[in-house]
Amino acid sequence: MTTLIDHYSRQTTQQEQQVYEHLLSCVKVEPPTQLLERFRRLFINGVGYPDSEIGLAVEKIVNSKQAEQEFPFFLNRCCHILINSWQTQPQLQWAIPELVALLENMSPGIHTYSRTIRRLRQLLKLFTETDQYLTLRRMAQVMSQPADNTAFGLATADNESKQVGSLIRRYPYLYQHYLLSEESSYEQQQTVRQIQAQIQRRFEFKLSQYVTYQVRQAQVRRQASPAVPGRLIQPVSNPTLLSDRELGISLKHFVGKVEGSYTYRDLAHRFLSHAKYAPSYKVFKDDFYEYLTSSINPAYGKRQFNDKLYNHLKNIVPQSDFQKPNELLLVRTCSQVLSYLVVESLQRPNHFVFVDLITNMGATFTTGLLLKIVLICGKVKPYLEKRFTILFNHYESFTRDGVPWLITSLENLNVAFSIHFGKADVSYLKYFL
Secondary structure, three states: OEOOOOOOOOOOOHHHHHHHHHHHHHHHHOOHHHHHHHHHHHHHHOOOOOOHHHHHHHHHHHOOOOHHHHHHHHHHHHHHHHHHHHOOOHHHOOHHHHHHHHHHOOOOOOOOOOHHHHHHHHHHHHHOOEHHHHHHHHHHHHHHOOOOHHHHOOOOOOOHHHEHHHHHHHOHHHHHHHOOOOOOOHHHHHHHHHHHHHHHHHHHHHHHHHHHHHHHHHHHHHHOOOOOOOOOOOOOOOOOOOOHHHHHHHHHHHHOOOEOOEOHHHHHHHHHHHHOOOOOHHHHHHHHHHHHHOOOOHHHHHHHHHHHHHHHHHOOOHHHOOOOOOHHHHHHHHHHHHHHHOOOOOOOOOOHHHHHHHHHHOHHHHHHHHHHHHHHOHHHHHHHHHHHHHHHHHHOOOEHHHOHHHHHHHHHHHHHHHHHOOOOOOHHHHHHO
16 A cells, blocks of 8 residues: 655645535535535546536646645545545435445546546546555445444345455444554544444443343343243344353453452452552562463463463563563553564564464453453553454455454454443343352
């Protein structure tokens, strides 16, 4: 993918501003069908635009000396003027993938003697090779899936829907890293945050409904006499790709007691209360090691995992071993351990440790190990989200059947985040744990 130049330091030209203001005024009063037709005439066909002044402004932009560098930024901004308006209204969100489809399905058109139209086609092709276009396509993929129950259920069976990438809508915690590039504007960032919040709220609401339904079902089964049929309760579907049994295990694990009488949140509070008295960073790392390995199955940990984790911790900022621990060291320690446990980087996407953990401990317990880290250092939550985005990018063209461990991990993390950092109401569960 081609990267765009730094556009935050550039000046908007008079013609660009003219087009922006024109689209902003149109988007306030016109339906998506009309706006899509405007976009097609202005940017795809390059002829027949009803407002000749705007058509002339685009022509000047296309034929400018800096067009190859500047046009991608200009077109991306035009797209987001429309997208920013549509994404706030659920009934209009269908238009976002339609807009991207105009760019994706550009026909070469008939031969033309018009220098401007030929130039426009060249610039459009260049735009489709940028990171900005990639993020547009990904956003279209998020918005192309229905916003009803099927968005959190099993998808259809066509080839594209079998790919890991087609599941992106399910994981809003990936959006910041998956839908944005380094060149993303403030407006794009705001749009993604709004979409993320909207979809996260919807999942948490459905998870809460599902938990309430399951608890009520259990109450009815306990109270009903064998001779008297239980009263009917409106069924609520499982909003995850986990089986009902897997989701039940996951919910109980992240809500209930995991070590003795302690929940994950209890363990984090206890560790932090103790860690603030650590006399040195070296002692802190030793305590952190004990905190993490208490969740590891001894039969697995003693084989080699615990020793390797200890050596990894020992080599994190060793020059600070005799310094008093501070927040900076906490963040650095947690982030480096997350890299070790999940995946190092986009350039080096090695994740043998993560796969080995899941193979031996299961996705739920492995997610719990990662949750322990984030609960003692909330600042590394975005860092963990980025680790999972790297894995998602790495496997997005794979079929789901090819990486079931990844899907199960993504689903477990969604449940864990919704319980500990979201607003999913799973309080009813506590009476059954």
